[in-house]
Amino acid sequence: MKYVIRFEKTDLMVFISHLDLQRLLLRALRMAGYRPAYSHGFNPHPKLSIALPLPLGFSSSCELMEVELEVGLPGGDAKGARSAAQKLNEILPDGLNILSVEEKDERVSRSYSALVTGAAYEILAKELPDLEDSVAVFLSQEQILAPKKIKKTGKIEQVDIKPLIQEFRVEKKWGLMTQFACRVAAGAKSLNPLTLLEAFYAHAGLPYNPAEITVRRTQIFFD
Amino acid sequence: MRTEESRAGREQALTRLAENGTPAHIVGHCKQVAGTARRIALALSRSGLTLDADLVERAALLHDMVRTEEDHAEAAYELLKDADPAAAEIIRGHMTRSLPADVRALTEADIVSLADRSVLEDRYVGYRPRMEAIARRHAPGSEAETFIRARIRDTEGLLASMEEFLGEGLDAVASGGQLPVRYYLSRVERPGRYIGNEIHAVKKDPEDVAIRFCLAFPDLYEIGMSYTGLQILVGLLNERADVYCERTFAPAQDMEDLMRAEGFPLFTVDTHTDVKRMDFLGFTLQYEHSYSNVIHMLNLAQIPVRSSARAPAGGRAPYPLLIAGGPCCYNPEPLADVFDIILIGDAEETLPLVMDAYARADAPCDTAEGKEKFLREIAHLPGIYIPKFYTPVYEDGRFVRMDKVYADLPDRVQKAVVVDLDAAYFPGRPIVPLIETVHGRAVVELFRGCGRGCRFCQAGFVYRPVRRRSKERILQIIDEQLANTGYDEVSLLSLSTGDYPGIEDLTCELMDRLTPQDVSLSLPSLRLDSISEEVLARIGAYKKSGLTFAPEAGTQRLRDVVHKNITEDDIFRSVQKAVAIGWTRVKFYFMIGMPTETRADLDGIVDLAERVCAMVRGMQEPGKRNFHLTVSVSNFVPKPNTPFQWARANTEEELKEKNFYLKDRFKKVRGVQFQFHDTRSSYVETMLARGDRRTLAAILAAVEAGCKFDSWREHFRYDLWREAFEKSGAPANLDPYPDTDAPLPWDVIDDGTDKALLISQWNKALALADPAPQTEAETAPETRA
Numbered sequence A: 001m002k003y004v005i006r007f008e009k010t011d012l013m014v015f016i017s018h019l020d021l022q023r024l025l026l027r028a029l030r031m032a033g034y035r036p037a038y039s040h041g042f043n044p045h046p047k048l049s050i051a052l053p054l055p056l057g058f059s060s061s062c063e064l065m066e067v068e069l070e071v072g073l074p075g076g077d078a079k080g081a082r083s084a085a086q087k088l089n090e091i092l093p094d095g096l097n098i099l100s101v102e103e104k105d106e107r108v109s110r111s112y113s114a115l116v117t118g119a120a121y122e123i124l125a126k127e128l129p130d131l132e133d134s135v136a137v138f139l140s141q142e143q144i145l146a147p148k149k150i151k152k153t154g155k156i157e158q159v160d161i162k163p164l165i166q167e168f169r170v171e172k173k174w175g176l177m178t179q180f181a182c183r184v185a186a187g188a189k190s191l192n193p194l195t196l197l198e199a200f201y202a203h204a205g206l207p208y209n210p211a212e213i214t215v216r217r218t219q220i221f222f223d
Numbered sequence B: 001m002r003t004e005e006s007r008a009g010r011e012q013a014l015t016r017l018a019e020n021g022t023p024a025h026i027v028g029h030c031k032q033v034a035g036t037a038r039r040i041a042l043a044l045s046r047s048g049l050t051l052d053a054d055l056v057e058r059a060a061l062l063h064d065m066v067r068t069e070e071d072h073a074e075a076a077y078e079l080l081k082d083a084d085p086a087a088a089e090i091i092r093g094h095m096t097r098s099l100p101a102d103v104r105a106l107t108e109a110d111i112v113s114l115a116d117r118s119v120l121e122d123r124y125v126g127y128r129p130r131m132e133a134i135a136r137r138h139a140p141g142s143e144a145e146t147f148i149r150a151r152i153r154d155t156e157g158l159l160a161s162m163e164e165f166l167g168e169g170l171d172a173v174a175s176g177g178q179l180p181v182r183y184y185l186s187r188v189e190r191p192g193r194y195i196g197n198e199i200h201a202v203k204k205d206p207e208d209v210a211i212r213f214c215l216a217f218p219d220l221y222e223i224g225m226s227y228t229g230l231q232i233l234v235g236l237l238n239e240r241a242d243v244y245c246e247r248t249f250a251p252a253q254d255m256e257d258l259m260r261a262e263g264f265p266l267f268t269v270d271t272h273t274d275v276k277r278m279d280f281l282g283f284t285l286q287y288e289h290s291y292s293n294v295i296h297m298l299n300l301a302q303i304p305v306r307s308s309a310r311a312p313a314g315g316r317a318p319y320p321l322l323i324a325g326g327p328c329c330y331n332p333e334p335l336a337d338v339f340d341i342i343l344i345g346d347a348e349e350t351l352p353l354v355m356d357a358y359a360r361a362d363a364p365c366d367t368a369e370g371k372e373k374f375l376r377e378i379a380h381l382p383g384i385y386i387p388k389f390y391t392p393v394y395e396d397g398r399f400v401r402m403d404k405v406y407a408d409l410p411d412r413v414q415k416a417v418v419v420d421l422d423a424a425y426f427p428g429r430p431i432v433p434l435i436e437t438v439h440g441r442a443v444v445e446l447f448r449g450c451g452r453g454c455r456f457c458q459a460g461f462v463y464r465p466v467r468r469r470s471k472e473r474i475l476q477i478i479d480e481q482l483a484n485t486g487y488d489e490v491s492l493l494s495l496s497t498g499d500y501p502g503i504e505d506l507t508c509e510l511m512d513r514l515t516p517q518d519v520s521l522s523l524p525s526l527r528l529d530s531i532s533e534e535v536l537a538r539i540g541a542y543k544k545s546g547l548t549f550a551p552e553a554g555t556q557r558l559r560d561v562v563h564k565n566i567t568e569d570d571i572f573r574s575v576q577k578a579v580a581i582g583w584t585r586v587k588f589y590f591m592i593g594m595p596t597e598t599r600a601d602l603d604g605i606v607d608l609a610e611r612v613c614a615m616v617r618g619m620q621e622p623g624k625r626n627f628h629l630t631v632s633v634s635n636f637v638p639k640p641n642t643p644f645q646w647a648r649a650n651t652e653e654e655l656k657e658k659n660f661y662l663k664d665r666f667k668k669v670r671g672v673q674f675q676f677h678d679t680r681s682s683y684v685e686t687m688l689a690r691g692d693r694r695t696l697a698a699i700l701a702a703v704e705a706g707c708k709f710d711s712w713r714e715h716f717r718y719d720l721w722r723e724a725f726e727k728s729g730a731p732a733n734l735d736p737y738p739d740t741d742a743p744l745p746w747d748v749i750d751d752g753t754d755k756a757l758l759i760s761q762w763n764k765a766l767a768l769a770d771p772a773p774q775t776e777a778e779t780a781p782e783t784r785a
């Protein structure tokens, strides 16, 4: 039986990597008494996958994981799912919060990770001057170049990220903070929102210090 | 201790924030201001002012509740004035309030303002730095800048009078020793090492406990968290309502660089508190190669290394009591001048007694007299060594005796022993690390101690007597741990696992139970000879890893010298058995450099391996031969409290020559893989293991020169260690006590084994020395081309 589990990753848990998180969720499922199904073959691995890896340091309110269990949730349907969410939350550390557990829609045959097209992020940065104009100028460029490490060669090359930007704007000012909203491609072709932000800072002539920036993923878009 | 009302008030304020939809970063700021304000209010109350810390906390939690509004203070007032009028009133004025000049005039409202102006986002930074930063945001000379600077000046008097009134720095009080570690985590690798927050990590409010304890493991988080002893002690201490036990580990290089650059000291992973603020800092000493890291971590913690430099001052204890435990404490002398308290034997027995005494005495270490009295009191408990009460005396550079500072102290400190393992604490809910560690698996200790008595083996002697856990209890612990951790591997822990009575029964039952749960079983140090064919077959079918076997020496003569009760027959029979049922990988462990060893013993190792291989070849059909034998050779290090403690240690050159000799010979043996250990590392281990109090000078010099993480091959610096010993003038302890009657620096520790027994065992070993006169080639081996 396949399930879709939605969860938040916040607070200190933003410092846990994708692989560590997978292992942790697997353990939590086992602790809750569920038996994740394993693949067959020489090196069996649990059938558990997170739709879109979250970069270390980002928080998220919209993570999604798929898991196949040997035995369906007791109590069936909605009630079993609710109590599963509750059970998992009692086990998981602060900063991981299960929002919902649902049976996977049978009509969705592919895995969610294969269906990702984009993701939306909220970026909170140190107080900045008024930026609306600079954002407009930045986005109106013919090309937006940013450094990218080419996997095959390991070399850094300048690539045009403009086609990968779906949205980028200043959303709000919080006294000392400026909040950006952005939506970028993810999945087959993807863009890290910090690459976008760094390119923008460079273009606007602002000093870029990643330690003063926090990023939260707010939505994942699927095909 | 918080009252119920206080707790409820805090909960209610937090609920209000959540319901109001206040954004996370503002909630983070509010929580930090609230904590800061509460700590200031509590400290001032303790010093005699009448302040309502709960009110201060509530108001601070809600002070920026509606930060999004134009005049947020007024807006929050309107929202709260009916529900919590006192807090609402404080919040209304928090932006504009000017502070009084004298500490005695401070109100709850002033404290909230002061705390707010000391916190940047969710970090405590201190009043002056925070205000300076605000001033710098305005144009120099502007009205706003002038106004803020005037305010900073006006507050100088208040801050000074507060420090005087409190008797300590305001920053320490206000921050509660909490460091802004979190802010730096995005800049280091594997930040999960530093965040605590694991499943089953206990969280307590520091305000609720009398004693704050920090257990320190002198290596990386990944190493320390795989060590069962640490899990036992953290669990045991946190079961007590009056103790909050946190953890710290040696930071990796990138974190260390940040700590130095940003000027923040060693912190606990659980709450990021400065370890200096703890009541106790307890190190576990598992191996001599961690000594440098102990000193290194104390340096990072900004704690003076020598206990004599950590006296109470101004009615306060500026540093925690330093406490050590673990197998290295059977010779506590190299680090004796560092620690206030050293636990000898099973710490499960002694630590609770120390906690009890400390709690009874109520902050005993705030004065020099109190500390002395407390240490004197516990010095009479079994298993507790207070090094500063014992003064070693040297004559002509040799240790001659130990003088006691007080006549009523015991002459020798008896080790503490857990008698009943079934009744002893063992964690059923161990902390489950969030990041990958060396071992992520359920662990249960089958028995403690080992009855074999190999003469080189310190663990074999100091962990006596053998104490066994019942099968029922073992199964219960495993069930509990698996249910509470989700691990998919179980490991059985003890010195010589195969010696557990009923080991076959136990392993079979475990395999039956674990397989359906997708859990595997790992069996370290299983000796072939003690396992029946049937069980071997089952283990083999279950897990196709190799079998290990430790003959230790290549000839029967030397095996008798070391008292290893294995005959060649045993070895051949066991290998035959294993191969017959399909095992293909076997590993032999040997040791070189042992007393009375000659070239013949080295040849014996090669010979034995060759004959084992030949036997297996005879069993297998040509073309189907798939047998792999690994021969692993380690270097003998004479250890205190063993019959071999009087042995001469081989020099580094001798060990190296022997290793190369074997390597050369094994080149010609087909099907055997030969492994050997770093001789330089063993050599330094020898110098430290038999050290006395003078050894500390060498350790300090080595750390000064940059030694740390000595158990990591890539960090170990032999040259620096040699230099440190030479420069400091500390004896190298290579050939120290040929005379068994002479007193030993660690005689002050009574590990339960009679010294007379060790002497007689040593003499028995020596009597077995090869009577044949050694040939020239044996004593001075040919130089290698």
Ligand code: SF4
Pocket: B450, B451, B452, B453, B454, B457, B459, B460, B461, B495, B496
């Ligand atoms: S070497 Fe092993 S078998 Fe021998 S005494 Fe030590 S632990 Fe026991």
